[in-house]
Amino acid sequence: MFLIPDPIVRFFHRMASPPHFYALTERLMPWLVVIFLLLLAAGLYGGLYLAPPDYQQGDSYRIIYIHVPSAWMSLFIYVVMAVAGGIGLVWRIKLAEIVAVSSAPVGAGFTFIALVTGSLWGKPMWGTWWVWDARLTSELILLFLYLGVIGLYGAIDDKRTASKAVAILALVGVVNIPIIHYSVEWWNTLHQGPTVTKMDKPSIHVSMLIPLLLMALAFKFYYLIAMLQRARIELLSRERNAYWVKSMISLGAER
Amino acid sequence: MSLSRAFYAIIRRDLVLALRRRSEMANPLLFFVLVITLFPLGIGAQPNLLEAIAPGIIWVSALLAAMLSLDSLFRSDFDDGSLEQILLSPHPTSVLVLGKIIAHWLVTGLPLLLVAPLLAVFLGMPDSALSVLLLTLLLGTPVLSLIGAIGVALTIGLRRGGMLLSLLVLPLYVPVLIFAGNAVEMAGSGLPVDAQISILISILLLALVLAPLPVAAALKMSIN
Numbered sequence: 196m197f198l199i200p201d202p203i204v205r206f207f208h209r210m211a212s213p214p215h216f217y218a219l220t221e222r223l224m225p226w227l228v229v230i231f232l233l234l235l236a237a238g239l240y241g242g243l244y245l246a247p248p249d250y251q252q253g254d255s256y257r258i259i260y261i262h263v264p265s266a267w268m269s270l271f272i273y274v275v276m277a278v279a280g281g282i283g284l285v286w287r288i289k290l291a292e293i294v295a296v297s298s299a300p301v302g303a304g305f306t307f308i309a310l311v312t313g314s315l316w317g318k319p320m321w322g323t324w325w326v327w328d329a330r331l332t333s334e335l336i337l338l339f340l341y342l343g344v345i346g347l348y349g350a351i352d353d354k355r356t357a358s359k360a361v362a363i364l365a366l367v368g369v370v371n372i373p374i375i376h377y378s379v380e381w382w383n384t385l386h387q388g389p390t391v392t393k394m395d396k397p398s399i400h401v402s403m404l405i406p407l408l409l410m411a412l413a414f415k416f417y418y419l420i421a422m423l424q425r426a427r428i429e430l431l432s433r434e435r436n437a438y439w440v441k442s443m444i445s446l447g448a449e450r
Numbered sequence: 451m452s453l454s455r456a457f458y459a460i461i462r463r464d465l466v467l468a469l470r471r472r473s474e475m476a477n478p479l480l481f482f483v484l485v486i487t488l489f490p491l492g493i494g495a496q497p498n499l500l501e502a503i504a505p506g507i508i509w510v511s512a513l514l515a516a517m518l519s520l521d522s523l524f525r526s527d528f529d530d531g532s533l534e535q536i537l538l539s540p541h542p543t544s545v546l547v548l549g550k551i552i553a554h555w556l557v558t559g560l561p562l563l564l565v566a567p568l569l570a571v572f573l574g575m576p577d578s579a580l581s582v583l584l585l586t587l588l589l590g591t592p593v594l595s596l597i598g599a600i601g602v603a604l605t606i607g608l609r610r611g612g613m614l615l616s617l618l619v620l621p622l623y624v625p626v627l628i629f630a631g632n633a634v635e636m637a638g639s640g641l642p643v644d645a646q647i648s649i650l651i652s653i654l655l656l657a658l659v660l661a662p663l664p665v666a667a668a669l670k671m672s673i674n
Contacts, residue, residue, distance in 0.1 A: 364604060
């Protein structure tokens with residue numbers, strides 16, 4: 196604790212206070228949206244227009260600009276959820292719990308997009324909508340893990356208890372994800388030859404890589420926007436009896 | 451009372467309780483046998499087909515039987531309040547909970563080993579695979595109980611936790627299913643299975659050490 200400089204500690208303490216978080220995110224939101232839209236426009240322009248078509252796959256490879264960032268996000272959000280849940284569990288910070296809980300539906304959405312776009316890409320490339328490919332399979336199991344988190348949160352009425360349950364489950368999941376991933380990969384190499392999975396990155400060209408990274412960054416900002424919006428609503432509904440919410444609402448009514 | 455005595459006392463108590471309610475012990479076993487009987491009826495009884503899918507069927511059925519038996523792990527203790535007493539005891543909850551899980555496995559997991567040879571004969575599995583099947587069941591079913599305990603502890607306070615439990619627990623069972631099923635399959639075709647068995651042992655050790663901690667945390671959360 197003594198190693199961390201004072202202003203940073205103060206920043207975190209203030210972030211943990213609901214009214215301050217609510218006001219700050221309200222001010223940040225327009226900026227986040229603008230940055231997201233700029234990154235998205237640049238990424239899409241670069242990916243769909245500037246990048247050359249692939250010499251083997253033609254134009255259909257361009258789905259990676261949605262698929263790959265979503266797949267990255269699906270894992271990233273699970274880790275964020277587990278870390279935030281762990282912080283909430285250890286230091287009993289209400290906002291960390293809310294961040295963990297609000298991340299789950301966004302993460303499930305990204306996982307679903309990654310699955311659907313993977314399947315859409317698979318149709319022209321592999322000839323079928325679904326192949327028991329290692330990555331697709333572990334992504335599917337990840338989706339089930341997300342749905343379990345969402346289902347558990349919905350099933351418990353007391354939301355403080357529910358977010359603790361979600362945090363424990365997310366931590367268990369985050370330990371298990373690498374084990375599941377590698378076991379699925381191992382299973383895949385045993386059951387079918389490397390005919391299909393020969394998709395290992397053939398050292399992607401810079402003109403294709405830059406839009407991909409831009410899209411990945413845009414998706415990060417989208418996640419931030421969606422998660423913060425959910426967190427704000429969750430915060431309001433949990434704190435509906437608190438003084439700051441009541442005074443804010445009455446202030447809004449007067450305006 | 452010392453920790454080790456408390457630990458054994460819990461195991462003994464749960465075993466005595468289980469012996470007095472033998473029907474609960476028999477249910478997962480009957481389920482296991484029944485599900486496996488349904489497969490030949492559903493897909494036809496060609497011997498080569500059954501032999502090919504036997505390891506997978508047996509392991510998927512073991513997974514489902516283990517999952518269905520999970521509810522009895524904490525249910526009666528939760529209903530009559532003895533779970534609160536366990537949580538209030540001065541000993542670490544995770545160790546006491548481990549005792550309960552071990553007792554539960556002895557009652558519901560270990561009997562699966564007894565009927566497995568019968569089922570292997572039903573499905574025409576080669577003799578060389580039988581010993582590996584028993585070994586994987588011996589190593590794998592404790593993991594199912596340990597991981598399942600996390601799911602039960604999270605959902606024990608809910609009135610309708612059954613479907614949710616399967617959603618929480620089954621994805622986490624995937625690694626056990628993959629390695630155990632594959633080991634039996636490989637053994638059937640006469641290939642070495644050392645790698646799979648070693649991985650199963652390491653999964654078991656990992657679960658033995660790590661799983662009681664979230665179980666204890668989740669129980670404390672569920673009781674409050």
